[in-house]
Amino acid sequence: MAWNEPGGNGKNHDPWSGGGDKNTGGGNRNSGGGGGGNNNQGPPDLDEALQKLQDRLNGLFGGNKGGSGSGASGSTGGSGGSFKLLGIVAILALVVWAGMGFYTVDQQERGVVLRLGKFHTVVNPGLQWNPPLVDDVNLVNVTRVRIHDHRALMLTEDENIVDVDISVQYIAENPEFFTLRVRSPEDSLAQAAESALRQVVGSSDLNSILTEGRQIMAVSVQERLQRHMDTYETGIRIAGVNVRNAQAPTQVQDAFDDVIKAREDEQRSINEAQAYANSVVPEARGIAQRMLEEASAYREEVVARSNGETQRFLALLTEYRAAPDVLRERLYIDTMQAVMSNNPKVLMDLENGGNNVMFLPLDKLMDQRGSGTTTRSSTGSAEMNLRQLNDQITEQARNRQAGNLREGR
Incomplete structure (x- = not known):
């Protein structure tokens, strides 16, 4: 029958209370003491759910102080289970927290550790651990x-x-x-x-x-x-x-290119001039040095010749004082030899007082000799021919002189 059926007790027939009194049966069910009344189960009451939540909170923070004896013992058992659950959760959180502290530093990196925002240390490469939420690690590549x-x-x-x-x-x-x-x-x-x-x-x-x-x-x-x-x-x-x-800036780049080109041309001209100077100056210095050496040699020659002539004159003076006639004749002969050796014409003095003078064209003979004699064999043949010609002329002169003498007799 309905809970609000006329003539009946509505409270005892509440379909949401499970057949028992809400204050007694429900309370006993919440405290773990069993349950009474009707076994017909229905949706939970909102007040009952709030009461359960309040009992659990009371168990976590010191137990239910206002309940009955049986309710107090049930609250104590619920508080012990809550503490166990809290410990397990704390251990799991600690494990997760410790696991979050592991990290790896590469070989090319160094880790800068900040503990509570303040520098603590620098860690080297490898597996490292630092407490999370306490240390902050900044990895820096020190080789890149x-x-x-x-x-x-x-x-x-x-x-x-x-x-x-x-x-x-x-x-x-x-x-x-x-x-x-x-x-x-x-x-x-x-x-x-x-x-x-x-x-x-x-x-x-x-x-x-x-x-x-x-x-x-x-x-x-x-x-x-x-x-x-x-x-x-x-x-x-x-x-x-x-x-x-x-x-240079783009606006004046062309002008700068012209300037650079002009400088390069200038440097090239300088290098060419320097190369020409390097080829001419040593040659000129060599010529100048040769002229100096020749002048020095000529000076030495003149001085030596003068000294020799002086010594020769002093030696002749001594001999002249000892034998003047002999030395005079010797000087005359040497002088005539020196003069006649450079004259292309030859004057022959015939014997026996002859007045005939024979002229020999020795200059032409010498020219003929010098023009065609470049080798040693040609020079020897020319000398031989000249000697034979000289002997023939001498023989003819003697024969002519002998004929003149016969005619004079």
């Missing part, structure tokens, strides 16, 4: 070469504008400084690179930057940039600076 490119228009020392493009290669050598000392090491590097480059370019002229001064400029920029990085404590080591391009 990073590259920063910078390009800008700059003013040189001679008040010219040049477009310079450089590439900076750097390494995070100190992971602690790289992570903690500077907020943004890359930005600091970019600003320091521009400052160092402008300082070096501003102290150099345009010609050296565009031609042979690039390597010197790169070395100077690297040294200055490394000093800036050490001063800022960025932990960065500059591996190298490369000047990829250095040229």
Whole structure:
């Protein structure tokens, strides 16, 4: 029958109470003491569910103080189970927390450990453990070469504008400084690179930057940039600076190309002139040295000849004082020999007082002899012919002289 049927007790026939009194049977069911009343089960009451939740909370935080004896004993048993569950949950949470602390550091990396936001240590490669939520680990690659490119228009020392493009290669050598000392090491590097480059370019002229001064400029920029990085404590080591391009602005590039070409032509002309000078000057110096040697030899010859003539004159003077006639005749003969040896004409003095003078064309004979005698055999034959001709002429002269003598008799 319905719970609100007229003439009946509605409370005893409540379909949601399970056949018993809500305050007694339900309470006993909640406290673990069994249950009474009707066995007809229905949907749980909202008040009953709230009462169960309250009992469990009371068990967790000290038990049910307002219940009966049987209810108190049931609450004590529920509190013990809750503590066991809480311990298991705590152990699982601890295991999960400890497992979250394991991590691996690669061979190329270093780990910067922050404990509660403060630097603690730097860990090396390998398997590491740090307490989670307490330590914070920042991994930094200390071997990778990073590259920063910078390009800008700059003013040189001679008040010219040049477009310079450089590439900076750097390494995070100190992971602690790289992570903690500077907020943004890359930005600091970019600003320091521009400052160092402008300082070096501003102290150099345009010609050296565009031609042979690039390597010197790169070395100077690297040294200055490394000093800036050490001063800022960025932990960065500059591996190298490369000047990829250095040229005049695009608007005046053609004019600069003409200037460079003119300088190259000038240098080529200088090199050609230097090469010509190197070929002519040594020859001229050799000729001058030869002339000096010849003049010195001539001087020595003249001096030696003069000294010899002096010694010869003094020796002849001594002999002349001893035998004047003999020396006079000797000097006459030597003088005539010296004079006649250079004369192409020959005068022959015949014997027995003859007045005939015979002329021999020795100059033509000598010319004929000199024109065709280049070898030794031809020279010997010419001398032989001349000797035979001389003997024939002498024989004819003697015969003629003998004939004249006979006619005179």
